[in-house]
Amino acid sequence: METIVSNFLGLYNYWAVVVLMMMGLYVLTAERNLVKKVIGLNIFQMSxxxxxxxxxxxxxxxxxxxxxxxxxxxxSNPLPHVLMLTAIVVGIGTTALALALVVRIHEEFGTIEEDEIQEQEGRG
Amino acid sequence: MIDILLFAFLMLTALGILRLRDLFAAAMLSSLFSLLAASLFMVMDAVDVAFTEAAVGAGISTILMLATLAITKRQEKARKRQLRPGPALLVLACGAMLIYGTLDMPHFGTADAPVHTYLAPRYLEVSPIEVGPPNIVTSVLASYRGYDTFGETTVVFAAAVGVLLLLGGRRRFRDAGWDITMGVDLREVQEIVARRQEGLKLPEGDP
Structure with missing residues (x-):
């Protein structure tokens, strides 16, 4: 019990990160709306x-x-800061590309819902 | 203490994004998420990361998101909200493994954690002499890890080219029903230009 308390006091940052990552991963995998998926990817990345x-x-x-x-x-250690600076900028690149893909998918299929797209694909 | 509060707000915002059906509101919440994350970076002494996140995460990515919603749809399709077992299982498994992995991590804020023993002390000691700027993040970014930054700009360039290829081209705009001439008839413009040139005809042979 005592170790759990001391662990919580010392490790809460990692645990918060893990919870955020779980939420991001859930949005990314379970949501069927493509814009929502992109937001989930952003949460995951931020964690x-x-x-x-x-x-x-x-x-x-x-x-x-x-x-x-x-x-x-x-x-504080400057090295992770530098690495994450790069990660944030690359992240906006992936977000922009993903959103551009969403726009193209909407032009092609008229929807941004995954299941509707799969339906149309199955029919076509 | 304030970081615990900010972490709690971050989780609540993420939960809100998870539950919202209105994509516009979800985009705004994701902007709020970025702003909270930037505050948290500030608390954790990462000032450069904080302002990059505030500009890029809360600014640019929100604009991109809203632009996408303006072109596509504002509302998510109404469907029965239920926990999907597959993804939930995957997420729980990943989470459990990660929590297990953190158990022997050095505690938050420990000064002699392995991360801090190698390379960082050297940067802190000699980079003001070797490179110059008092901000060490700047000297590491631009000098010691210059190739990293070069690679990063390459990635951003590649992403920009990708976006332009996906969305560019007049045909595509026309197909989407967009009028990029803004209602101006191009033939009319050509006619006016031609008439102007007629009026201002230069003597032949003049260079």
Missing amino acids: VIMFYISMAKIKDGTAPIIVDGARDTVY
Whole structure:
């Protein structure tokens, strides 16, 4: 029991990330609306980014910007920040491409619902 | 403390997105989600990530989403809402494995976690001398990991080309019922231009 409490106090960030990731994955796989799927993908992606950023955090640390004369300042780890900066920008690329595909699918099928598209495909 | 609150808000927003049928509202909630995430990044000392997320996640991706909804549909099809067992099982399995995986992770905010022992101290110590800018994220992004950033711009370029190929072309706009000439008859324009040129005819042989 005690370990569970201490784990919760120490690991809550990871657990929150896992819950967010589960929600994103559920929206991505279970929703039949394509725009909803894209939003789910964004949530999923954000949970991964959050995971890295929360790993970089050091207690009582500050943003990794060097201040002259400050001797014993603790800075959070800048490396995950850089990696996730790249991930966010690439993420907007995938989102834009996915939404463009949704628009094309709507032009072709007149719907953005997965099951209706499959119905039409089966008939055609 | 404030990060727990922000995490809770994030989960509530995600839950709202999960339940909403109105796609317009879902898009706005996803914008709110990004803004909350940006606040959380701010709390976790990732200032550069925070403002990128606020600009890109809450700004650009919301605009793209709303534009898509304007062209397609605003409302999700009404169907009986039920938990789909397949995806739910998959999600629960993944979640359980991940929770199990976190059990031996270093606790949140630990200063001597493995992540912090390698490479980061070097960046913190020598990058102001080696590269210059006081913001270490900038020097790592532009100098130490310049190729990464180059690859990132390549990916963004590829995505832009992909979007243009998918949506570009006059034929496609015409097929979608869009009038990209904005109601102007092109032949009329040509006629006017021709008449103008007639009037302003230059002497022949003049370069």
